[in-house]
Amino acid sequence: MLLPPTDSKIVARRAEIVAALKAIVPDGVVADPSGLATFDADALSAYHQMPLVCVLPSGRHQVSEILKYAGEHGVPIVPRGAGTSLSGGALPREDGILVGMGRMKRIIEIDYENGCVVVEPGVTNLNITKAVEANGFYYAPDPSSQVACTIGGNVAENSGGLHCLKYGLTTNNLLGVTIVLPGGEIVTLGGKCGAQGGLDLLGLVTGSEGLLGVVVEVVVKILRKAPVTRTLLASFDSVPAAGQCVAAIIGDGVVPAAMEFMDRRAAEAIEAYNQPGYPAGAEAILIIDADGVEADVTYAVSRVTDIVAQCGGKTVEATDEKQRARIWSGRKAAFAAMGRLAPDMLCMDGTIPRHALPQVLEEMAAMSRQYGLGFCNVFHAGDGNLHPLIVFDVMKPGEFDRAEAFGADILRLCVKVGGVLTGEHGVGVEKRDLMVDMFTTAELEQQGRVKCAFDGQGLFNPGKVFPTLSPCVEQGHIHVHGAQMPHPHLPRY
């Protein structure tokens, strides 16, 4: 994966840029190599790049000053939260300022009257829930990195989690954000009133992967914790039976709080790792949570149990909180468990229409043989979000490249069956070059023009999401970069 070429003129001005940033944030500039090494990658750990300099602002006005300086001097910006992106969204640039938002971690206001919390971007996802759980509330999106990931990063990536089918992604759980635009202007989109008085730019900015601005404040909705949650473990003799069961449950009108699928390889690896008690020999396992008021949950559990039986599966219910936790601890340890099968792992993230699951699993198995690499599947079954885990050994020549190629083929397959490249991890650098497999040239150009509406200089997170940089021209008169993107002879970085 190539990144846009480094601008050596900017690198040559490094000392001057560091000095300018120190004038803005005297106590928050990291410029020494050992300090910068901390920031040279995010959770897409195959890619490393030392930033030009890292700055850690402690307030929105400092962010504004930094972006103003970057705009005036043409220096690229890479925003970073906790660096947990699985798609390389926070991968630094050699000629770019890395803006780390970790010091802005105040919870500004907890407003139970309006069911919301106002936070700075560096507050971790889990700390929002921790701040309100004593009063029976929580923040719904729960990406697996929730202990570490920040709300600013969640906004940038439109993060999901296990409970999206019922409770939505980040975008469905926000009332407002304040962002600093390229050039330093501060704008507030939405707020406690939940209205914007114009286009839904809040919706646009959410999930824009750091290409449109830097988030400096977020108003999130909080929800009342459901009084009852019950967990079922369903096992099946065949993958299609499990897939059919998922469709039947949804078609019946039950919306489980979570519905996780694991194939046999995943379940066995997990069982060997932390013994959550998954039934041996099952080809597919579903973990299903039902939550709500007691009668709602009773109704859902009885419907699910019946439907599983009709689909030829067996159901076991967790009898107490301890067993519930044990069942979930297995699923949550899927990555670690797979780590015992091979030293390295790639976690993919496509979404497919659920009815395509048997076909997709079959074709993935064929790819696995073709590439000579093992894989297993964990899957947010309710919403069709696949997480195939490809295992490999980076020390063996060629394996990393093969793993990447295998992963790319899986995502192309997702698109081919009517799905998408990413359900929750974002495009970043990881899937950037696959965007041409999902979008036409006109569609990429349309998105490129939206990018230009915010960032005419193209300074924000260059090299992420879009396979070519769109030159921002005076809009309306020139057809922006009318090249035939899918053709391979074009330069790609």
Next chain:
Amino acid sequence: MSKVASESQIVEFVRAAREAKTPFEIVAGGTRRSVGKPLFDSKGGDLPLLDVSGLSGIVKYEPEELILTAAPATPLAEINQVLAARNQRLGFDPADWSRLLGSNGVATLAGARGTLGGAASCDASGSGRLRHGGARDSLLGFHGVNGLGESFRGGAKVVKNVTGFDLPKLVCGAYGTLCVLTELTFRVYPKPQFATTLCLSDVTPDIGFTALRKIAHSALEPAGLAYLPGNMLAEAFKIEGGQGAALIKLEGAREPLEEKIALAHGLLGDAATRIEGDIFPAIGCGETFADLPGDVWRVMIAPSDAPRVAKELNAEHWLGDWAGRLIWLAAPPSDAARIRAIAAAAQGQAMLLRAGAESRAALGLYAPQPPALAALNRAVKAAFDPLSLFNPGRL
């Protein structure tokens, strides 16, 4: 008027309009033409119409995937019927404003009917927005034609997707200013079997809205939370509500619904009684204001400000929906500046939904935005429609 029946005809029409630099108005069912600034050409005449009512019909409905794809001019009534047959519904409770808007002598088209594309473009949600959010929360993907005359897609046809910019969010509530929609894909939701409305009568706005917020922040997943002053209850619904009533709509299968009602009584006290019928559709469509004189406003604020803001607005006819986040009111045109000022002071938005053409031209749908935000809105509009061909100035 140009009537088109396919995306390729729209592409052709837009390219010709672009060539001639002729803006136009996009119409499907025609029930919402009078919302927002009136559209004129540079000489003050009417704009040409692009009639997309021929793009109608459900393209694909997959209940097990919770997905419905339909052409934009598909009547909401048709969609609701097809979904109901599988015990499902749209999540954003699309509101039919035709009676409200048609009652003020504002032009609609003959045989006007609310369409899916119109409801999404105008972000028209009824009381049920409380439950699953607005159109923006369930529009998964769309096809459209931009101002360059190119057909393009935004989003996709799966329920979970973060690939590229979330353009479906933008077209909801854009009032047709970004593109001509040609297809919409929505996530759909199960439709609970039963619903009941509880009424807490003869309470002040303060007590009423507090009760509504209590339910909003419970685990009861309410489908409607409104406060109506006594005069509105009596005039519109012939309900005796004393000084006013908090109305709570709960849904579910039979037993869960009974449990929710019992829990609601636990939160509200036994004074809350069940009422017959469902008055929320009429509330959500603004029908209670249809026959009242004056301009009709929708003021969005933080819910806890509702009692105070309602008092400041001091309208004879008003009600609060969405647990207080939305205040509807009718007011004489001379009140406009005062209403906008009250909303601004509460960090809210006052939307002018129904008014004469002059008022709408002068006041706009919303108050002017701060300069940086306004510039950003214009730039995003230009990214789709650089020559401002589509419904120019409506938003």
